[in-house]
Amino acid sequence: AQSVAQPEDQVNVAEGNPLTVKCTYSVSGNPYLFWYVQYPNRGLQFLLKYITGDNLVKGSYGFEAEFNKSQTSFHLKKPSALVSDSALYFCAVRAFGSGNTGKLIFGQGTTLQVKP
Amino acid sequence: DSGVTQTPKHLITATGQRVTLRCSPRSGDLSVYWYQQSLDQGLQFLIQYYNGEERAKGNILERFSAQQFPDLHSELNLSSLELGDSALYFCASSVTGGWEETQYFGPGTRLLVL
Numbered sequence: 452a453q454s455v456a457q458p459e460d461q462v463n464v465a466e467g468n469p470l471t472v473k474c475t476y477s478v479s480g481n482p483y484l485f486w487y488v489q490y491p492n493r494g495l496q497f498l499l500k501y502i503t504g505d506n507l508v509k510g511s512y513g514f515e516a517e518f519n520k521s522q523t524s525f526h527l528k529k530p531s532a533l534v535s536d537s538a539l540y541f542c543a544v545r546a547f548g549s550g551n552t553g554k555l556i557f558g559q560g561t562t563l564q565v566k567p
Numbered sequence: 568d569s570g571v572t573q574t575p576k577h578l579i580t581a582t583g584q585r586v587t588l589r590c591s592p593r594s595g596d597l598s599v600y601w602y603q604q605s606l607d608q609g610l611q612f613l614i615q616y617y618n619g620e621e622r623a624k625g626n627i628l629e630r631f632s633a634q635q636f637p638d639l640h641s642e643l644n645l646s647s648l649e650l651g652d653s654a655l656y657f658c659a660s661s662v663t664g665g666w667e668e669t670q671y672f673g674p675g676t677r678l679l680v681l
Contacts, residue, residue: 483666485670493674494569494571494672494673494674495657496569497569497670497672500667500669502667541610543610545666546612547666553598553615553617553622553623553670554612554615554625555602555612555670557609557611558609560609
């Protein structure tokens with residue numbers, strides 16, 4: 452079965468420090484991976500995706516993610532965290548197989564708290 | 568702003584009732600997806616439409632139905648509502664529903680069933 456795991460419910464980091472939000476996946480075939488962010492009372496905003504090519508993907512708001520096939524991971528990173536980055540982050544993988552066209556499978560989400 | 572619009576933003580209703588949630592995709596997008604976000608189930612895919620036709624089905628209850636109209640807007644109908652249906656319902660859209668495409672999400676409709 453295809454799945455995504457975000458092992459940390461919450462990540463705390465001081466403003467200006469680097470941040471990492473972890474994601475591991477399990478899929479059959481090549482993975483198509485996505486990161487979204489959800490601010491309170493808002494919808495999900497797309498940050499970045501990995502389809503193929505360079506393992507380091509750059510996205511919106513200074514975020515990047517590193518695809519690691521051997522470790523089946525797709526961790527989200529940012530060199531210097533801002534208080535405004537505090538939000539709920541979701542990792543997702545595209546589901547393949549009959550009847551799954553377009554379906555995204557989401558992790559449980561990780562709350563990022565950036566403290567001044 | 569993703570360009571996907573959803574109405575209403577909030578909905579409060581009683582058990583046993585029926586409601587309709589509406590979604591307008593981004594201009595040019597032919598594929599629409601519905602997701603449910605709840606505290607116990609997380610974000611779950613419900614159903615996908617492409618150019619008016621159902622393309623994929625997820626964990627959608629029989630009490631729920633959806634359709635996509637010729638102008639490409641979509642409606643999610645929830646009937647015989649139960650307390651457990653209280654959740655945030657998101658609509659997303661993409662150009663054709665292709666594997667590599669990004670899905671852009673609307674702001675959601677928060678449903679509270681009392």
